[in-house]
Amino acid sequence: MKPTDTADPDYFHKVVDCQWACPAHTPVPEYIRLIAEKRYSDAYMINWHSNVFPGILGRTCDRPCEPACRRGRVEEEPVAICRLKRVAADYKSDIRDRLPQAPKKKNGKHIALIGAGPASLTVARDLLPLGYEITLFEKDALSGGAMRTQIPRFRLPAEVLNEELNYILDMGVNCRFGEEITSMRDILAEDYDAVFVGTGAPLGKWLDLPGHEEAIDNIHTGIEWLASVAFEHISSVGKNVLVLGGGNTAMDCCRTSKRIGGESVSVVVRSGFDQMKASPWEIEDAMNEDIPILNFHVPKRYITENGKLVAMEFEKVRKEVDANGRRQLIPTGEAPAILPCDDVLCAIGQENSFPWIERDLGIEFDQWEVPVLNKSTFQSTHEKVFFGGDSALGPDNIITAVAHGHDAAVSIHMLCEEKDITQRPDPLTNLSSQKMGIHQWSYSNDISADFRFAVPHADKQVTLNDINVEVELGFDEQLAFNETMRCLNCDVQTVFTDKLCIECDACVDICPTDCITFTQNQDEPELRTTLLAPAENEEQDLYVSDLLLTGRIMAKNEDLCLHCGLCAERCPTNAWDMHKYLFNTAKAENACQS
């Protein structure tokens, strides 16, 4: 193998599994350490710069970081990264004086953002301090998009939502709320320097089965129904509620129903329990509220009496794997299940929808009616039109929308500065030794052996009776500290300097996971098998040095490293040292600086 090029900004970034997995690449271990030091405001600002909505995401994020967490390779449960983010938001002081200000003197460029969800607001946040004038269109009367309409208040209180939305709106945005855009042609005619579309995936899917027409008054799509509840257009639901679908929207629908009059609320899914798309913790929360989840029930028809929905019929199935390894649902032959219901909520998917974009404007759509985009610039086939969030690549999550927003803001800024927007700015990185003394590091490598701490919940009797009472109480400071101590500090990198190595084997002997090997150089596949602990996870890199005095190389298996720093503590020559690697994606403010 060739020696590892650690100057590649992605190399050490990839070792920080949580940050690598995060769409916005938030420096997770860095803010966790700050929380441990009770520097909540500092931790909050790191988050705010990276993911814009720490308080919101600390409650609602899909947490792609947690399945990636290295702690999950040591024991079952990862560090509670998401809920620690909430701690930073909960315990911070007033941070308004730390927020960037929009300059009084504008730069003369005017950008339209369509849809006031996380993607558009991120674009606004990134461009306002640079002097852009921003006009934000929203069909609803309030901003927030899916964060307001799709996430119930018992998961995300209004004051948390409004606080973080206002940080952006207070910078000075022209808000055109309650104004539904019906024509892109009209928008383009207003001659903006760029238009960003962040309209989400607003179209809920219906389940068109026999009886649909007759029962239509009591069938709702999950996202529209949730939005109606959020805006208090709907304040009650029938006693018997069936929620169809196994995603997070279904979980929000059933829990919301339970709070506004649903007495018997069930979730019904076609395939197995383990195939449900909802996050495990959201399923758990629904089950904690005594909501049964019926699996292997395929919906067949709506049953009405006197023109009103009274029940649904389901076929019972079982799972079989066919010769090609494909899952198939085979009817069990049992009698169909008839489940009585007053209302049915269809949470079986959503789509983006652009009936308002005329197809002769130069904005191309593919065969699935999804805009054709450059996936790194988010530019459409129209030079001045950008897409982000769910409207760009289909339904995903808030943190992905934020990441799109940052990238699109970079593109828009470069476009306005007449730069080539495909030449993306480099990330901001810093690598610095953490050595303070022979056995002293500037970070704590005395890692806690505790299992993951659970977030305390409010009393169910209270939360089930008031839709606005938040279920999760969040960690208190002590629990939060205990949880931070589980973080392995993966951003503190083991950096190897081959010129200093005397090949004494001290690091090999001390390493608790045998992740370091000194051996003859070979091609990667052979090398992976000959290490002291074979490197079977090929997604994780090998860190390989140049030739040493003996003609051998040092090969370190990044998969197994616990970042304990013992190699560097035992190394007599500082050939191993622990360096903290900070990585931040370039934002619009960092583009166009050269």
Next chain:
Amino acid sequence: MQTNDIGLTRRDYEGTLTTLCGGCGHDSISAAIIQAAAEMSLEPHRVAKISGIGCSSKIPSYFLSKAHGFNSVHGRMPSVATGANIANKELYYVGVSGDGDSASIGLGQFCHIVRRRINMLYIVANNGTYGLTKGQLSATADLGSRTKSGEESQFDNIDMATLAIELGASFVARSFSGDKKQLIPLLQAGLSHKGFAFIDVISPCVTFNNTDFSTHGYKNTWENYVALSEIDFVPMREEITTSYGAGKEKEITLHDGSAIHLHKTSNDYDPSDKENALHHINEYKKQGKIATGLLYINQSSSDLHELQETVDRPLNSLGDQELCPGSKALNDINNTFR
């Protein structure tokens, strides 16, 4: 983690956390012993670790914490090992000493334990310096070698390996703490050998004797050590199925049924010839090279118990009647001298 034949992992063969300097060769020796014992599935309670005084003699703390141990007096490890071995012949004895402990204060003791053919593995962690007293030249420091403070050795060194061969050791090897690939099979072979097995392990003192002018530093050792043969250890439970090319390999069966395979390098080295061994060691030394590997082995030697025709069982398993058979037995013995 992998378990061995008796269900233990390598962790079960570890000792306490080392307090030696980071980069000390001695830590690699501990790690090599741990690996060797785990691979051989040694039962920790059947091992006795004995040492004297010095950095080297701390090593037994850092491996096999479930084994028996005796940290004895400076240079007196051989006496304690001899006594223990006579009392219980059924244990594996691992003596760990250093160049100060064995080549200076304990040189006399060393000579006699070799001569008495105690069945044990005797390891000298040899760094050519008195590390514990901050880096004076030791008796194994080569002529002309210099300490960190610049003092040059004016005397010829005591070569522990040639000394052991001349005094009648039946297994003599030299290795390097940095080369576990060689050290581990040598340790395993030494443990399996019946008789006095001696391994001189060059184990650099990273703090006081690791300069470019020291012949016991990492750099000089890496550059100048020559393996007389490459060695594989084949435990007795493994059927030997590999066929080796004629003339290229030599198989040596050890007393417990295990074997070592020597892959000859170009020099056509024969470790069963004592004179040849001494000749090679000296020839390499003249060139500034260090001959390593299995230097000498004599499979047909007898150990102390065989020569003395001692009782078959450990003394602690004998009852009063056997230990003190009474006046009639004494009379019978006396009668044989009449």
